[in-house]
Amino acid sequence: METQTMQTTPSTQIVNVGGYSIGGPEFTVIAGPCSIESREQFLETAMGVKASGAHLLRGGIWKMRTSSKDFQGLGTSSFDMIKDVCKQTGMSLVSEVTDARQIEQIYDVVECFQVGSRNMHNYALLKELGMQKKPVLLKRGFAALITEWVKAAEYVTVGGNPNVILCERGIRTFETSTRNTLDLNAVAFAKKNTSLPVIVDPSHAVGIRALVPDLAYAAAAVGADGIIVEVHPRPAEALSDGMQALTLNDFKVMMNKLDRILDAIDRPLHTQLQSEGAVVYAN
Amino acid sequence: METQTMQTTPSTQIVNVGGYSIGGPEFTVIAGPCSIESREQFLETAMGVKASGAHLLRGGIWKMRTSSKDFQGLGTSSFDMIKDVCKQTGMSLVSEVTDARQIEQIYDVVECFQVGSRNMHNYALLKELGMQKKPVLLKRGFAALITEWVKAAEYVTVGGNPNVILCERGIRTFETSTRNTLDLNAVAFAKKNTSLPVIVDPSHAVGIRALVPDLAYAAAAVGADGIIVEVHPRPAEALSDGMQALTLNDFKVMMNKLDRILDAIDRPLHTQLQSEGAVVYAN
Amino acid sequence: METQTMQTTPSTQIVNVGGYSIGGPEFTVIAGPCSIESREQFLETAMGVKASGAHLLRGGIWKMRTSSKDFQGLGTSSFDMIKDVCKQTGMSLVSEVTDARQIEQIYDVVECFQVGSRNMHNYALLKELGMQKKPVLLKRGFAALITEWVKAAEYVTVGGNPNVILCERGIRTFETSTRNTLDLNAVAFAKKNTSLPVIVDPSHAVGIRALVPDLAYAAAAVGADGIIVEVHPRPAEALSDGMQALTLNDFKVMMNKLDRILDAIDRPLHTQLQSEGAVVYAN
Amino acid sequence: METQTMQTTPSTQIVNVGGYSIGGPEFTVIAGPCSIESREQFLETAMGVKASGAHLLRGGIWKMRTSSKDFQGLGTSSFDMIKDVCKQTGMSLVSEVTDARQIEQIYDVVECFQVGSRNMHNYALLKELGMQKKPVLLKRGFAALITEWVKAAEYVTVGGNPNVILCERGIRTFETSTRNTLDLNAVAFAKKNTSLPVIVDPSHAVGIRALVPDLAYAAAAVGADGIIVEVHPRPAEALSDGMQALTLNDFKVMMNKLDRILDAIDRPLHTQLQSEGAVVYAN
Known part of the structure; x- marks a missing residue:
């Protein structure tokens, strides 16, 4: 039988996003709304997640919706506002x-x-993304084999862009009590067998707000390099995926426990960058 | 939309096995070989996992094998030997x-x-098990819905035996790089929505030795009440499931890291019982 | 690449059930209620399906129910009545x-x-069934690989009972609009790669009455050796699986179209046996 | 319980492709290579399938390949040649x-x-396809729910193009003996519950040449409006999917049996159009 070692292989490809290195010793938290809905909603979310320790923002501009009748995102008209909020x-x-x-x-x-x-x-x-200079966060297809996911990443890297971050976000199985089935086997497997950073999206993976933090903790413990998580100031009013959005307070509580788990495995959260021009607020 | 709380519901049914309460604040580790193969193999494994902090032994006596030609377990002839090793x-x-x-x-x-x-x-x-006095560890069917798993537990509890421990052990999906897909969504869901303790079997769930510890850590972080894990002194010689068995040293390394993660979430490992007549050895 | 022939391999194991050879040139229809509920219900169904050309009866005596609170079947008390109806x-x-x-x-x-x-x-x-003289109809586990199904059959055949009929009854997938997913690939595969007869259960496979006949026709066309189908005189009153039960008239309509398709592929329905003592009635 | 009728609902949307109406009483056969590889290969295949009764040609120009290193199709350089072969x-x-x-x-x-x-x-x-005048053959995502498939079709129809043909081509399940799992439940369901024509791709669905015809027969029997099938003059030399391509002779044999089954269900093959300028050859 095989002789496997117990050694973990750290990502050899470290990907820098907005000043944070993903795949190195620190753990990265990307947070924000499913869809960017308005200046007020996006700014409130951004300030809230930053105050609790998030490093990068997420937020949909063009949405992939099963039905053509659902909210399709703000699109190009929101660009100036988004740049303002980021600044x-x-x-x-x-x-x-x-x-x-x-x-x-x-x-x-x-x-x-x-x-x-x-x-x-x-x-x-x-x-096309293989020809760009900016990094790519590649979510696993919800029915993609791990091998297909890795080969999809190669479509980007062979084009000349080595900066790919893999993201496990749940797969489609027979189970219906949760939105998808988070496949942490795949995270452990990809960390051992590829050179790319791997992060986890617990929000889409489980689809139930009350369970998102538990799966974020599991993601940290299994060895993921970060998480991407949905947060909304008022989930009940969200235009998409409100069921799975954490409130700002949920997020704060989660970050505290996540911090303790990461400490226990010598995998600290990134220190937040001090950006010129960024608003400063108390936690 | 729904108003979910972030509060976790602890198991209201605490199940006592061999002096250890499963489902309470402490975390329980059950370890041992897939199959009990001989006195030497079973005793060496038992002593080894005890030295690293395991609480209870696992070990198959009658095996469910896909092929009728595979090793079917030692059966009744091993009973005296097993009782000796336990003692x-x-x-x-x-x-x-x-x-x-x-x-x-x-x-x-x-x-x-x-x-x-x-x-x-x-x-x-x-x-039949519903009519017994001893507890039942009920593994989830590899293609069972969470709701079916809970209803299967009711077949035992309605018979008069309330002492059921649920065990998630991986489900069958399209993914083939790992043996099964560990469904930690189901663990978080069952912890929130049932009164029963829930443990995890990372060995069958992933089927690859090098990944078993990572998934054990994830199980602890997600809120499971314990793990059941396969250990063999010489996995290459195992009569079943050698690919996924930890060596005694792998197990020791895993227990150390697991202990740190459990500390971080205020969920300590059970203290080992001091049994009269039990062999004492240094860790 | 492989060189596959287009030749079909007929079952080399012909299994005789109640005077009908399953796996030979003729097609066999097994019909009846999900559960045997009463003398009236069973007799009415039996007479009805016989009048439309069915060969053998089906009917559950002990039911496998997800919930312990559901109807579990009439059990041993119904034996005399069942023998009467068969006679x-x-x-x-x-x-x-x-x-x-x-x-x-x-x-x-x-x-x-x-x-x-x-x-x-x-x-x-x-x-145990491997030690019996009577044949065994082995349904595929709803999450069993074809190879596991064939190996399960070997548990019977190696015990000395060669009379096993494989039955595909739908597998569990992510799709929820139908009860299961009928896997006719598996029927074609098993016919080509095993020596056993293969029949299809369209009722459990799709779970929706209006679609059962279409899938029965597909089963015949793909090369199955027969079907087993649920029929109830008044499906709305059925104690189990009423949603998928054909009425006696549905069954009659289905048999007529099935007969035409089977003719087209030179695979005639078995001629019904003339049993002494059997009731005679007009169609 | 529900009261379902046994009546089939014919497609109310008949889609015309190259002179053949899809979704009406006649059955349509689309055949050709997985990839168009050369003038010789494409012409030989086209003439061969026409001689056996095919109505329309299939053939990939840009291929979706899991690996970026695999043959990606001839692309735009083949356009003139393709138009020649069609003419x-x-x-x-x-x-x-x-x-x-x-x-x-x-x-x-x-x-x-x-x-x-x-x-x-x-x-x-x-x-974009919703804004075109030509029809769209929409394959089901290999992990798409039937409801998602129908909603994907609405993305085209709400844009103003009502001419959508649904195509079931197998779904991804746990089974690995066949390439995918052909879901004929979905065909029966979509025929009863949508107004669109539904065809079947048995080649991708099963992925094994010897089984393709059996599944084509099943597709006809279940009520599909047509099939799309892969044919290659020399499958062993195919640049993609050779394992599942029928030879020209396989195709001919299949068409003969398919014709008999379709006759039995009063669903004749379309008569081939007599096109000016088309080559005439003996069968």
């Missing part, structure tokens, strides 16, 4: 592109392009 | 019954009856 | 055993032991 | 677009745009 808070944005033609439009709004689960197999999009 | 180490055994007719035979050999994943739907067996 | 109609019964201890009890009531999907991995039961 | 054989082409920017390029090469399984969720692409 005001000193935080960088990770946001999804759903079509290769959006890359140029959004280039100076985001620090990291997100490829959503439903686009993991959109090789035309991946090839 | 010598002061540890109690959790072991699987695969047929209702075995319950009476094995009654004084085990402290807890295990129902395997392939028998979760064996309602004839569950009904 | 009166000249038909033989295929019925499920859910526990090895039932085999002896039910031996002279059934002509074929059915092993349900949830018991495919119940190797204790399979081993 | 020479009097057949129209159904071919996949993998990026919205390809629609304009390929517009006069194809009579029907195919959306592949991995692009079913590519809503940017679907929206």
Whole structure:
């Protein structure tokens, strides 16, 4: 039988997003709303998550919705507002592109392009991202094999962009009590068998607010390099995915416990950057 | 939208196995070989896992094997030897019954009856176990909905035996790089929505030795009440499931890191019982 | 690449049930209620399906129910009544055993032991059935690989009973609009790669009455050796699985179209046996 | 309980592709290679499938490949050749677009745009196709719920293009003996519950040449409006998916048996169009 070692292989590809190195010894927290809905909502969320220790912002501009009748995102009209909020808070944005033609439009709004689960197999999009200078957060297709996920990443890296972060966000299984099934086996496997950083999206993975923090803790313990989590000041009013959004207070409570677990495994949270021009507030 | 609280609901049903309460504030570790193969193998494993802090022994006597040509377990001929090893180490055994007719035979050999994943739907067996005084560790069927798992537990509890421990051991999905897909969503969900203790079997869930500890840490972080893990002194010689068995040293390393994570979440490992007649050895 | 032939391999193991050879050139139809509920219900169903051309009866005596609170079947008290109905109609019964201890009890009531999907991995039961003289209809576990299904059959055949009929009844997938996902790939695969007859249960596979006939036609076209289908005189009153039961008229309509498809592929329905003592009635 | 009728609802949306109405009483056969590899390969295949009764051609120009290192299709350089072959054989082409920017390029090469399984969720692409005049063959995502598939079709129809043909091509499940699991439940369900035509791709669904015809027969019997099937003159030399390609002779044998089954259910094959300029040859 095989002789496996117990040694963990750290990511050899460290990816820098907005001043934070992902895949190194520190743990990265990306937080924000599912969809960016308005200046007020986005700014309040950004300030709130920053106050609790988040490093980067998430927030959808173009949404992939199962039904054509659902809210499709604010689109290009929100760019100036988004840049204002990022500047005001000193935080960088990770946001999804759903079509290769959006890359140029959004280039100076985001620090990291997100490829959503439903686009993991959109090789035309991946090839374009392989020609960009900014990093790519590649979510696993909800029915993609680990090997397919890694090969999708290669569509980006062979194009010349080595800065890919893998993101496990739950897979589709027979279970229906939770939105998807978070596959932490895949996180452990990808950490051992690829050179790329791996983060976890517990929000989409479980889809139930009260369970999101527990799965974030599990993600940290299994060895993920970070998490990306949905937060909304008033989840009941969210235009998408309100069921799984943490409130700002939920997020704060989660960050405190996460911090203790990360300490126990010598994997500290990144220290927040002190950005010129960023608003300062008490925690 | 719903108003979920962030409060965790502790198990209201605490199950005592061999002097350890499962479902209370302490974390329980059950360890041992997949199959009990010989006195030497079982004793060496038992002494080794006890030295590293395990609380209870696991070990198969009748094995559920996909092929009728594979090793089917030592069966009744091993009972005296097993009782000797338990006495010598002061540890109690959790072991699987695969047929209702075995319950009476094995009654004084085990402290807890295990129902395997392939028998979760064996309602004839569950009904018999509902009439016993000893606790039942009920593994989730590898394709069972959480709701079916909970209803299977009711087959035992409605019969008069309230002492059921749920055990998540991985579900069958499309992914093939790992043996099964560990469903920690289900653990978080069951902890919040049932009154029963929930433990995790990371060994069957992932099936790859090098990844078992990472998933054990995740299980602790997500809020499980314990783990059941396969250990073999020489995995390459194991008659079943050698690929996923930890060596005694792997187990020791894992227990050290697990202990630190549990401390961080105020969920200490049980203190080992001092059993009269048990062998004492240095860690 | 491989060189596959287009030749179909007929079953080399022909299994005789109640005078009908399953796996040979003729197609076999097994029909009846999910559960045997009363003399009236069972007799009316039996006479009705016989009038439309069914060959064998199905009907549950002990039911595997997800909840312990659901109807569990009439059990042993119904044996005399069942024998009466079989005698009166000249038909033989295929019925499920859910526990090895039932085999002896039910031996002279059934002509074929059915092993349900949830018991495919119940190797204790399979081993007992391997020692019997009567044939075994082995349903595929709803999450069993084809290879596991074939190996489960071997638990019976290595015990000395070669008379196993495989039955595909739908697998559990992510799809929820239908009860299960009928896997006709598996039927085609098993026909080409095993020596055993293969039949299909369209009722459990789809779980929606209006779709059952279409899937029965597909089963015939793909090369199955027969079908087992649920019929109830008044599905709305059924104690189990009423949603998927055909009415007697649905069954009659289905048999007519099935007959035409089978003719087109030179796979005729068995001629019904003329049993002494059987009731004669007009169609 | 529900009162379902046994009546089938014929497609109310009949889609015309290259002179053949899909969704009406006749059955349509689309055949051709996985990838168009050369003039010789494409012409030989086209003539061969036409001789056996196929109505429309399939053939990939841009391929969605898991690995960036695999053959990606001939692309735009093949357009003139393809138009020649279509003209020479009097057949129209159904071919996949993998990026919205390809629609304009390929517009006069194809009579029907195919959306592949991995692009079913590519809503940017679907929206563009909603603005075209030519029909769209929408493959089901290999992990898409039936409801998601129907909603994906709405992305096209709400845009103003009502001509969508649904295509079931197998879903991803735990089974690995076959490439995917053909879900004929979904075909029966979609026929009863939507107004769109539904066809089946048995080639990708099973992935094993010897089993493709059996599943094509099942598709016809279940009530599909047509099939799309892969054929290659020399499968062993195919640049993609050779394992599942029928030879020209396999295809001929299949068409003969399919014809008999369709006759039995009063669902005849379309009569082939007599196109001016098309080559005439003996069968």
